[in-house]
Amino acid sequence: SHFECFWSVYVFLFKTISSLFAGQVQCECPGNTIGIEGGNYTLTNQMHQGSLLVYQCREGYFPFPHRSRQCLHSGKWNPEPDRNLPQRCNLVKCPSPIVLMNGDVYPPAYEYLLGNETTYECYSGYTLKGSSSRICQKNGKWDGRTPTCSEDSGSENICPDPGIPPGARRRGNMFGVDDRVTYSCSEDMILVGSKERTCMENGQWTGREPACYYKHTYDTPEEVAHAFGGAIRESLTTLQSTDDTQEAKKIKILKNGTLNIYIAMDVSGSIEEKYIIDAKKAVKQLMKKISSFTVSPNYDIVFFTSVIHKAVNILHFFDGTVKRDKMADALDKVPIDRGFNEGGVPTPTVARIKNLVYLSNIPGKHDKKREEHLDIYIFGIGAYIYQDDLTPLTVGTEGQHFFKLESLTELNKTFDQMIDESEVMGLCGLHRSYETTDNDAKSMNPWYAEVINGDVKRCFGSLVTTKFILTAAHCFRARDTPEHVKVIIDDEKNSERKVEKFTLHEKFEVGARKNQGVPEFYEYDVALIELKEDVVISNTVRPICIPCTTDTRDALRMNKQSTCKQQEELLLSEDIVQLSFLTKPSDNDHTLKKVLVKNVKAKLRNNREECIKYALKAPNVTTTDVSLIVTDNFLCTGGVDPTIDHIACTGDSGGAVFKDYDYRTIQVGVVSWGTKELCKSGGLVVSEATSRDFHINLFKVLPFLRRILGKDTNEYTPLKFLN
Ligand SMILES: *[C@@H]1O[C@H](CO)[C@@H](O)[C@H](O)[C@H]1NC(C)=O
Numbered sequence: 001s002h003f004e005c006f007w008s009v010y011v012f013l014f015k016t017i018s019s020l021f022a023g024q025v026q027c028e029c030p031g032n033t034i035g036i037e038g039g040n041y042t043l044t045n046q047m048h049q050g051s052l053l054v055y056q057c058r059e060g061y062f063p064f065p066h067r068s069r070q071c072l073h074s075g076k077w078n079p080e081p082d083r084n085l086p087q088r089c090n091l092v093k094c095p096s097p098i099v100l101m102n103g104d105v106y107p108p109a110y111e112y113l114l115g116n117e118t119t120y121e122c123y124s125g126y127t128l129k130g131s132s133s134r135i136c137q138k139n140g141k142w143d144g145r146t147p148t149c150s151e152d153s154g155s156e157n158i159c160p161d162p163g164i165p166p167g168a169r170r171r172g173n174m175f176g177v178d179d180r181v182t183y184s185c186s187e188d189m190i191l192v193g194s195k196e197r198t199c200m201e202n203g204q205w206t207g208r209e210p211a212c213y214y215k216h217t218y219d220t221p222e223e224v225a226h227a228f229g230g231a232i233r234e235s236l237t238t239l240q241s242t243d244d245t246q247e248a249k250k251i252k253i254l255k256n257g258t259l260n261i262y263i264a265m266d267v268s269g270s271i272e273e274k275y276i277i278d279a280k281k282a283v284k285q286l287m288k289k290i291s292s293f294t295v296s297p298n299y300d301i302v303f304f305t306s307v308i309h310k311a312v313n314i315l316h317f318f319d320g321t322v323k324r325d326k327m328a329d330a331l332d333k334v335p336i337d338r339g340f341n342e343g344g345v346p347t348p349t350v351a352r353i354k355n356l357v358y359l360s361n362i363p364g365k366h367d368k369k370r371e372e373h374l375d376i377y378i379f380g381i382g383a384y385i386y387q388d389d390l391t392p393l394t395v396g397t398e399g400q401h402f403f404k405l406e407s408l409t410e411l412n413k414t415f416d417q418m419i420d421e422s423e424v425m426g427l428c429g430l431h432r433s434y435e436t437t438d439n440d441a442k443s444m445n446p447w448y449a450e451v452i453n454g455d456v457k458r459c460f461g462s463l464v465t466t467k468f469i470l471t472a473a474h475c476f477r478a479r480d481t482p483e484h485v486k487v488i489i490d491d492e493k494n495s496e497r498k499v500e501k502f503t504l505h506e507k508f509e510v511g512a513r514k515n516q517g518v519p520e521f522y523e524y525d526v527a528l529i530e531l532k533e534d535v536v537i538s539n540t541v542r543p544i545c546i547p548c549t550t551d552t553r554d555a556l557r558m559n560k561q562s563t564c565k566q567q568e569e570l571l572l573s574e575d576i577v578q579l580s581f582l583t584k585p586s587d588n589d590h591t592l593k594k595v596l597v598k599n600v601k602a603k604l605r606n607n608r609e610e611c612i613k614y615a616l617k618a619p620n621v622t623t624t625d626v627s628l629i630v631t632d633n634f635l636c637t638g639g640v641d642p643t644i645d646h647i648a649c650t651g652d653s654g655g656a657v658f659k660d661y662d663y664r665t666i667q668v669g670v671v672s673w674g675t676k677e678l679c680k681s682g683g684l685v686v687s688e689a690t691s692r693d694f695h696i697n698l699f700k701v702l703p704f705l706r707r708i709l710g711k712d713t714n715e716y717t718p719l720k721f722l723n
């Protein structure tokens with residue numbers, strides 16, 4: 001068989017040069033022994049040598065006894081299928097909860113499976129803390145918190161009972177100052193969290209509660225978002241760490257970044273190029289998302305295939321050889337072939353990072369204080385992550401956090417969950433990037449508002465602060481009063497907001513150029529509506545960023561000295577700029593219709609003249625001077641070149657014309673008017689060759705915005721504008 005394999009390798013080499021010999025002799029692994037009862041498998045390279053077989057089971061099940069096999073050189077699978085232990089899908093199990101000290105667990109059982117419920121009771125003289133009943137969940141973890149039974153009286157303990165997590169063993173039953181407890185998990189599990197904890201004088205344990213993970217155990221996006229998002233939120237709200245004894249358990253990240261993120265991506269599930277490209281995309285996404293929180297972490301990124309590919313070395317952030325803005329390039333350079341092996345087992349890296357942090361001049365008298373400045377976040381992604389390689393990373397002290405996610409999709413969800421937290425207050429334009437339920441449509445555009453005038457929806461608007469809606473001036477009629485006007489902010493029923501007052505741009509006058517051949521003149525078509533009450537920011541309600549504010553500067557990640565002009569250059573400097581605005585198919589029951597995004601290209605600079613000339617074709621226009629109709633204060637979109645744009649419909653006006661910048665959204669215009677009425681009932685309608693839309697460029701109405709939104713008053717919190 002050795003000879004056969006040699007021969008087939010030879011042929012295989014030939015195959016890449018010429019297809020003449022393709023498929024003649026192959027060294028194949030047997031296909032008849034690898035099936036899985038109740039599940040499926042995928043192969044990366046059919047039955048050829050090197051091919052990786054990965055088993056799949058439906059949700060709530062995991063492949064047993066093996067998760068994958070590899071076709072070896074010798075034509076055998078590794079591990080080899082065992083007839084006495086057929087491959088099958090087992091119901092997910094949770095680690096044994098029968099570890100409670102001074103209490104009982106019901107029902108006692110040999111193993112606990114998905115959906116099993118357990119209850120906990122303490123002996124008399126002891127009080128239960130934590131959950132009194134827990135259910136085994138599909139990610140292989142128990143819900144709730146580890147129960148403990150603590151003695152009611154006579155105890156000399158300083159620290160509370162740190163508990164014993166399911167599946168674990170604990171050494172040490174004394175909880176006085178400097179007493180230590182150590183944990184271990186049974187052989188088929190790995191320990192995640194602190195292996196050893198010490199009771200401190202302040203009555204708290206060092207480190208974090210450990211947990212025992214099976215290979216099929218993983219963290220849900222909610223769990224990761226809670227832990228990781230919490231850390232990032234903290235960094236946004238506290239710049240400098242306060243007194244450390246009180247806050248000992250909290251994660252501290254300074255805004256300018258001692259956040260260290262270690263990303264381990266398992267791409268062993270497939271060596272197909274597409275999968276690896278997806279994995280890289282997900283990592284880039286993760287980095288973008290994190291930077292949208294104005295945190296700039298150091299990264300260490302490793303891809304696991306059959307060997308370890310190191311994409312970005314965290315140490316290079318310390319010595320300055322990797323610049324954050326070049327990280328995406330570094331990622332792209334990760335080879336897809338297997339001929340590259342640098343990095344090795346990751347532990348030494350973690351040790352070296354710690355060393356470097358200790359050596360750098362971070363304030364702190366002793367090591368423990370320094371350690372607080374070191375947060376390492378490790379993301380293991382993929383159900384088949386090579387756990388042996390990761391083991392050294394899962395056990396850590398205070399600042400080391402290990403998360404294991406099931407798939408790339410789950411990673412996407414995690415980062416969107418993080419921004420659901422209403423505490424991420426000051427961040428304008430932050431939004432969800434994907435949709436799973438109808439309500440997500442709102443959280444993808446959380447600033448969107450509808451302006452109701454009389455009883456009909458007249459216009460769109462955008463939330464620009466917790467108190468103000470930006471819309472078009474032409475949405476109001478001369479006789480309108482604030483009582484007439486209402487605003488719908490979210491899509492809950494009865495969510496109409498009352499209006500305190502509204503202010504049109506002082507220079508807006510539709511009839512101003514009637515006798516110059518311009519029947520309707522929309523210059524300065526902007527208005528601000530002040531609500532009676534502030535809205536509450538949440539994942540579905542959040543202001544959009546508007547130009548030349550400090551918030552927008554942060555969202556664009558520009559430095560503190562940057563100017564308003566530089567924002568304009570960044571957002572609107574190219575000849576063609578991709579912009580979007582919203583629409584909604586109109587219907588009497590407006591609460592049920594979904595908001596859709598229209599995509600358009602603003603034609604700027606050299607392309608502008610060609611775009612705006614169609615304004616002369618608008619109904620009843622008699623002038624031949626286009627600048628009388630379209631001043632420099634408008635953005636022009638529509639037409640079919642270079643791409644077919646969407647066109648604004650009746651009812652779209654007043655809405656935000658926006659540009660996405662990573663995960664933040666910046667409003668650059670207000671939908672004002674168009675040359676042709678192509679759609680009365682809204683929806684995604686495309687432009688004709690000669691139809692054009694004109695939008696007020698917000699950079700041109702800044703004095704108006706600043707005067708109202710930037711006003712320092714007791715009635716509302718002003719926006720901070722750049723000078
Ligand atoms: C296996 O694959 C088939 C077809 O692709 C699919 O219908 C079935 O649901 C899969 N079963 C499992 C357990 O994944």
Ligand SMILES: *[C@@H]1O[C@H](CO)[C@@H](O)[C@H](O)[C@H]1NC(C)=O
Pocket residue numbers: 107108109112113114115116117
């Ligand atoms: C756990 O769940 C399994 C499957 O639903 C069931 O057969 C078993 O009796 C349960 N065991 C316990 C201890 O509740």
Ligand SMILES: *[C@@H]1O[C@H](CO)[C@@H](O)[C@H](O)[C@H]1NC(C)=O
Pocket residue numbers: 254256257258362
């Ligand atoms: C963060 O920035 C502040 C001021 O810009 C500086 O004083 C401080 O040393 C920086 N901290 C770190 C850890 O770089």
Ligand SMILES: *[C@@H]1O[C@H](CO)[C@@H](O)[C@H](O)[C@H]1NC(C)=O
Pocket residue numbers: 278282285408409412433434
């Ligand atoms: C994650 O989201 C991005 C954009 O929101 C999408 O392009 C990508 O395909 C998603 N990845 C996965 C694995 O779902």
Ligand SMILES: *[C@@H]1O[C@H](CO)[C@@H](O)[C@H](O)[C@H]1NC(C)=O
Pocket residue numbers: 619620
């Ligand atoms: C154009 O002018 C005519 C005559 O004054 C008028 O009837 C018509 O409504 C106008 N059309 C538009 C679109 O304003």
